[in-house]
Amino acid sequence: MDKNNNKTILITPLNWGLGHATRCIPIIKELQENDYTPIIASDGIALELLRKEFPYLQTLELPSYQIEYPKNGKNFKWKLLQNCPKMIEAVLEERKIVKKWIKKHHIDGIISDNRLGVFSTKVPSVFITHQLNVMSGSTTWITSKLHQSIIKKYTECWIPDFEKSPNLSGKLGHLENANFKIKYIGPLSRMHKKDIPKQYDLMIILSGPEPQRGLLEEKLKKEIIHYNGKVVFIKGIVEKEQKKEEIDHVTFYNFMNSRQLEQTFNESENILCRSGYTTIMDLAKLNKKTFLIPTPGQYEQEYLAKKLKNEGLAPYAKQEHFKIKNLQEIGVYKGLSLTEKTLDWKKLFSVFEK
CATH class of the missing domain: 3.40.50.2000 (Glycogen Phosphorylase B;)
Structure with a gap:
């Protein structure tokens, strides 16, 4: 605890289903294990889930991106385009909020899981994503370039996958010539395999x-x-x-x-x-x-x-x-499996010591 003087890290998953929140659970636990103080910020069911998982940690609320799905999947892209003004408004708002929080809550580092406005030039900021390439049909090249331009603003980008094949994300999480700092940290899961009777x-x-x-x-x-x-x-x-x-x-x-x-x-x-x-x-x-x-x-x-x-x-x-x-x-079919990657969390978190 003396080494980092209990540095405070703001961790902010996107509220898009529960996936972004649940994959942050092992990171939050490791931050605590390595003597950091996590503050959790999100909105909606993602925030509710993490409050239930970590009732003793401080939580803050960020503006909602108001992501809505259409009843007809074919209209998904156009629904997202309709929601763009609301999303941009939320991103700009969260940028202002985070700027205030850094001073108010003495934040020493940021981990954003796909929240586009949660970063700072004042403290080390990490972006977590498995989508360096963002699939959107005929507009994939545009959405991918836009996403990559946002990721470039961060100190580092953590990909929860393996760098080489076999891997889980395929071309989603792999770029040939990235012009920003990428770290492949291996798949993230809060789960552990147990050999127990089937119910x-x-x-x-x-x-x-x-x-x-x-x-x-x-x-x-x-x-x-x-x-x-x-x-x-x-x-x-x-x-x-x-x-x-x-x-x-x-x-x-x-x-x-x-x-x-x-x-x-x-x-x-x-x-x-x-x-x-x-x-x-x-x-x-x-x-x-x-x-x-x-x-x-x-x-x-x-x-x-x-x-x-x-x-x-x-x-x-x-x-x-x-x-x-x-x-x-x-x-x-064979079913899914993976080779465990031993992650040096202390080394990974050293980005917050710079």
Whole structure:
């Protein structure tokens, strides 16, 4: 504690589903292990989740990017374009807020997980992303260049993946000639593999912004009636209290904390979920067999699902085409796994000592 005099680090995940928040959990824990004082800042369900995980840590609220999904995935890009003015307003606002917080809360460093306005020239600032290239169909080259121009402002960019092949993010997280400082820190997961007896044949876990999360929930509730086996269904709705409901062969939960989720993952034979990058990191850490349903219109998730299928690791289906019988395909695929990377956290955090 004497070495860094308990330096304060502001850590700010984007509120876009729960993935950005959950992959920050191991970083927050390591900051504490290495005698830093984390302050958590976000908005919406991402902030709620982290408040439940770290009730004793200081939390602050940032303006919402007001990310909305259309009911029709084909309109996803245009919905984002419509939301751009609100997003830009939120980014500019958070820049002003962070400037004040640095003085008020004596912040010595910043870790931003995809929050575009959370950085400072006064203190070392780190950007976390698995998307050096931002998939957006025919406009991928524009969105990628824009994102890279933002990343350049930061002291360092941390990629939660392996630098060389095999890796999880593919061309999302790899650039041939980056003109900013990149560190590949290995996949981030709050999960740990346990060899314990299986309680469920299938675990369904939902995530992501509305209305697509809710639309998939309704679809799967109808489909799961035809499933022959024991199911645990986690809706991905973060509320004040946990709710549990048992209907026939299905046990429903609104949400689970990290410890419960880790236990349930390990107790489940197969997983049905979105193909979000954080979920993929968790599945690889747990060495799980899975079936993936990308969020409609989200190019990144569609790319990851296709990549894993082409590598013989996991099958996928579009949301509108999915039927419960598709789960029979899981057995043909290898499942996800990864080689553990031993990360020197002290060395990684040395960016805050400069």
